[in-house]
Amino acid sequence: MNILKTFPIKRFLAILVLIDIFSVSALVPSVYANHSWGGYHWERSVNPLVLGLGDNVSTNWDTYLLTASSDWSASSVLDTTVVAGQTSPKTCKVADGRVEVCNSKYGRNGWLGIASIWINGLHITKGTVKLNDTYFNTARYNTPSWKRFVMCQEVGHIFGLDHQDENFDNTNLGSCMDYTSNPSGTAGTNGSLNNEHPNQHDYDQLVSIYSHLDSLSSISQTSRGGNGFVDFDSSNASEWGKAIRVSSDNHSSLYERDLGEGRKVLTFVIWAN
Numbered sequence: 339m340n341i342l343k344t345f346p347i348k349r350f351l352a353i354l355v356l357i358d359i360f361s362v363s364a365l366v367p368s369v370y371a372n373h374s375w376g377g378y379h380w381e382r383s384v385n386p387l388v389l390g391l392g393d394n395v396s397t398n399w400d401t402y403l404l405t406a407s408s409d410w411s412a413s414s415v416l417d418t419t420v421v422a423g424q425t426s427p428k429t430c431k432v433a434d435g436r437v438e439v440c441n442s443k444y445g446r447n448g449w450l451g452i453a454s455i456w457i458n459g460l461h462i463t464k465g466t467v468k469l470n471d472t473y474f475n476t477a478r479y480n481t482p483s484w485k486r487f488v489m490c491q492e493v494g495h496i497f498g499l500d501h502q503d504e505n506f507d508n509t510n511l512g513s514c515m516d517y518t519s520n521p522s523g524t525a526g527t528n529g530s531l532n533n534e535h536p537n538q539h540d541y542d543q544l545v546s547i548y549s550h551l552d553s554l555s556s557i558s559q560t561s562r563g564g565n566g567f568v569d570f571d572s573s574n575a576s577e578w579g580k581a582i583r584v585s586s587d588n589h590s591s592l593y594e595r596d597l598g599e600g601r602k603v604l605t606f607v608i609w610a611n
Contacts, residue, residue: 372543373499373500373501373502373515373539373540373543374498374499374500374543374546374547375455375495375498375499375500375604375606376460376498376500376604377460377498377547378455378457378460378461378462378498378604379460379461379462379497379498379547379548380461380462380497380498380555381461381552381554381555382548382551382552382555383551383552383553383554383555384551384555385415385548385551386413386414386415386416386417386548387415387416387417387497387548388417388418388419389416389417389418389419389437389496389497390418390419390420390421390436390437391403391406391407391418391419391420391421391437391439391493392421392422392423392424392425392432392436392437392438392439393420393421393422393423393439394423394424394425394426394427394430394438394439394440394441395423395427395439395440395441395469396427396441399441399469399485399489402482402485402486402489403420403439403489403493404420405486405489405490405535406486406489406490406493407419407420407493409490409514409535409536410490410493410494410497410536412536412541413536413541413544413545414541414545415544415545415547415548416497416544416548418493423438423439423440424436424438425438425440427440427441427442428440428442428444429571430442430466430468430572430573431466432456432464432465432466433464434463434464435463435464436464436465437464437465437466437467437496438465438466438467439466439467439469439489439493440466440467440468440469441468441469441470441471441474442468442470442471443470443471443472443475444468444470444471444472444573445470445472445573446472447470447472447573447574447575448575448589448609448610449470449575449607449608449609449610450469450470450473450474450479450488450608450609450610451467451468451469451470451488451489451491451492451607451608452467452468452492452572452573452605452606452607452608453465453466453467453468453491453492453493453495453496453605453606454466454572454603454604454605454606455495455496455498455603455604456601456602456603457601457602457603457604458600458601459600461552462496462498465495465496466572467489467492467493467495467496468492468572468573469485469488469489469492470610473610479610481522483521483522483524483532483534484521486514486521486534486535487514487518487521487533487534488608490514490534490535490536491514491515491608492606492608494514494515494536494540495606497544497547498547499515499540499543499544499547500515501515501516501517501591501606502515502516502539502540503516503517504517504583504585504591505517505585506518506519506585506587506611507519507527507528508528509528509529509531510523510528510529510530510531510532510533511531511533511537511539512531512532512533512537513533513535513536513537513539513540514533514534514535514536514540515536515540516533517585517608518533519611521533521534522534572603572605575593577595578593578595578603578605578607579593579594579595579596579603579605580593580594580595580596581593582594587609587611589607589609590607591606591607591608591609592604592605592606592607593605593607
């Protein structure tokens, strides 16, 4: 008997396709995250990436920095620790292979928090986080939920993570990488989830970003051959370069300062609203 005469060929092919899909899905890990910041990452020759977060924050921010470090260290590819800072909070200058986290009264310039990374090709060489106490000293933002949310998000950017969502008014995703007007999830405006910590989507994305090892480590390398990375006042929006993305509140959320030869400074911004 010819089986093809008794079994429709289209149904036979459909079954083969389904078998193929199930076979492939069984081999592929369930990583659906898609919020990498342009594929930028720190070079690392071993797993996990060990990265110090320079503590230049005042005592009323220390707990939030420690919480962010602990939260992100839950990743299987990342291990952070809070270390002594090496800069003044106002200027927040950074050396190669380091991250500096700072808070100060940076003025009524509109931004609540910023994260900047210096990149060479796809590799992050250093980074800064700034938290603007001009706004955090006001009743709206001087809360544990806002401080946890902004600290967590800006530190997350330093590893190469983008936002999961940039709409302030939709339902919280339960991730600090999600813009929100209500990080605590208690006001009833953005659903019931809080956006004060990373979620599994963030950890999955870190696994995707750091899926390979490099021959060198950004942490142990100094500038190789003069990198042209100039110091600039990252508190001043005029120094951020070209705006390349706008969020749902019509504010530019990402800026790029091109230094030439594949070298850039990228700055993510959370605006006060």
